[in-house]
Amino acid sequence: MPATPLPKAEIGILFYPRCQLSMAYGLTDMIAIAGQFSIDHGGQPLRVSRWEHQPDGGFARSHDTHPELGDATRPEIWLVPGRLTGIPDAQEAAPYARWLVDRHAQGATLASNCGGAFLLAATGLLSGRPATTHWWFADQFRTRFPDVKLDCDRIVIDDGDIITAGGLMAWTDLGLRLVDRLLGPTVMLDTAKFLLIDSAGREQKHFARFMPRLTHGDEAILKVQHxxxxxxxxxxxxxxxxxxxxxxERTFQRRFKAATAMTPIEYVQHLRITKAREHLEFTRRTVDQIAWSVGYEDAAAFRKLFHRLVGLSPGDYRSRFAAPTAQAA
Structure with a gap:
C-alpha cells in the first residue's frame, strides 16, 4: 500500500482564549477533505497545525494533522480566528502581534477571519492596506485602526501576503481561497461541492444590516436620528x-457627517433600503409597491440604489432571503 504523500504546505492556526473554535476545527476538516481530493488527483495534501501561547512568551504546537513530521516544517500561512465575545485589547493582542510580525518577516502569509482582524491589525502590517472583518465590528475597528482601508462589504480580501475574511462563517470562503491558492481550482471546486458550499463568491453586504452610530455624543444630531x-x-x-x-442647513450637514460618518441623504437612503429589505423578506408586495412605500416614486432609481447598497437586485434579494411565511400586501 503506497504511503500518503507528504504535505505540500502547512497552515498554522493561532489559538487564543475564547477564539472561534468552529472556524478552527471546521477549517481543519475542510483542509483534510481538500487534501484527500488532491491525493485522488495525484497531488499532495496540506498540513494544519494549531499553536498556543506559552508561559515563556513563545508559541508551540498543540495539535496538527501530521504529528509524525514533528517540528520538521513551519507554516507558510498563519491564520487568526475571530472571537465570539469581546474584541482583544492592545495588551492581549501584543504577544500575538509580535509573533505574526516575525513570521511575516520570514516570508509567511498572514490571514484572519472575523474579529481576528483586530489581532492582525495590531501588527501594524495592515496600515494603508485593504482589509475586512465582521460588519458588526466595523465602527470599533475603524476607531482603533483608522489607517486601515476597511471594506466590510467584502467577504474575503486577498492582498497577496495578507488575507482577511469577514464574519463568523466567512471561514468557509477563506478556506476555499486557501485551498485554491495551495492546491488549485480543481481541488477547490471538488471540496466546495462535497461540503455544499457556494464557491462562486459572496459579499457581506448581502447580509449586513444598517447600524447607525448613536453614541457620538451630539445630542442635536441624535434627536434628528430618532x-x-x-x-x-x-x-x-x-x-x-x-x-x-x-x-x-450647512452647519447641520457638517455636524451630521461628523457624528454619523454619512451625509444626511446617505443616512436616509440606508434607512429606506433597510425598510425595503424587510418588505422583501416578509411581504409579497411588488418591487414597485415597496419602492413607493419607502419613499421612492421612481422604481428604477430605487432598484439601482438597492443594488448599489446591498449588492443584489430587489428580486434576487427576495429569492435568497424571503421568509416562507411572507404575507401578501
Whole structure:
C-alpha cells in the first residue's frame, strides 16, 4: 500500500482564549477533505497545525494533522480566528502581534477571519492596506485602526501576503481561497461541492444590516436620528432635518457627517433600503409597491440604489432571503 504523500504546505492556526473554535476545527476538516481530493488527483495534501501561547512568551504546537513530521516544517500561512465575545485589547493582542510580525518577516502569509482582524491589525502590517472583518465590528475597528482601508462589504480580501475574511462563517470562503491558492481550482471546486458550499463568491453586504452610530455624543444630531427612525426616512429633506433642531442647513450637514460618518441623504437612503429589505423578506408586495412605500416614486432609481447598497437586485434579494411565511400586501 503506497504511503500518503507528504504535505505540500502547512497552515498554522493561532489559538487564543475564547477564539472561534468552529472556524478552527471546521477549517481543519475542510483542509483534510481538500487534501484527500488532491491525493485522488495525484497531488499532495496540506498540513494544519494549531499553536498556543506559552508561559515563556513563545508559541508551540498543540495539535496538527501530521504529528509524525514533528517540528520538521513551519507554516507558510498563519491564520487568526475571530472571537465570539469581546474584541482583544492592545495588551492581549501584543504577544500575538509580535509573533505574526516575525513570521511575516520570514516570508509567511498572514490571514484572519472575523474579529481576528483586530489581532492582525495590531501588527501594524495592515496600515494603508485593504482589509475586512465582521460588519458588526466595523465602527470599533475603524476607531482603533483608522489607517486601515476597511471594506466590510467584502467577504474575503486577498492582498497577496495578507488575507482577511469577514464574519463568523466567512471561514468557509477563506478556506476555499486557501485551498485554491495551495492546491488549485480543481481541488477547490471538488471540496466546495462535497461540503455544499457556494464557491462562486459572496459579499457581506448581502447580509449586513444598517447600524447607525448613536453614541457620538451630539445630542442635536441624535434627536434628528430618532426623528428619522420614527418616520422611516420618508419624504424628508435636509432642510426639514435641520429645522428639527433649529440649525442652519450647512452647519447641520457638517455636524451630521461628523457624528454619523454619512451625509444626511446617505443616512436616509440606508434607512429606506433597510425598510425595503424587510418588505422583501416578509411581504409579497411588488418591487414597485415597496419602492413607493419607502419613499421612492421612481422604481428604477430605487432598484439601482438597492443594488448599489446591498449588492443584489430587489428580486434576487427576495429569492435568497424571503421568509416562507411572507404575507401578501
Amino acid at each position: 426623528w428619522l427612525a420614527a418616520r422611516e426616512g420618508k419624504a424628508i429633506s435636509v432642510g426639514e432635518m435641520a429645522a428639527q433642531v433649529s440649525m442652519e
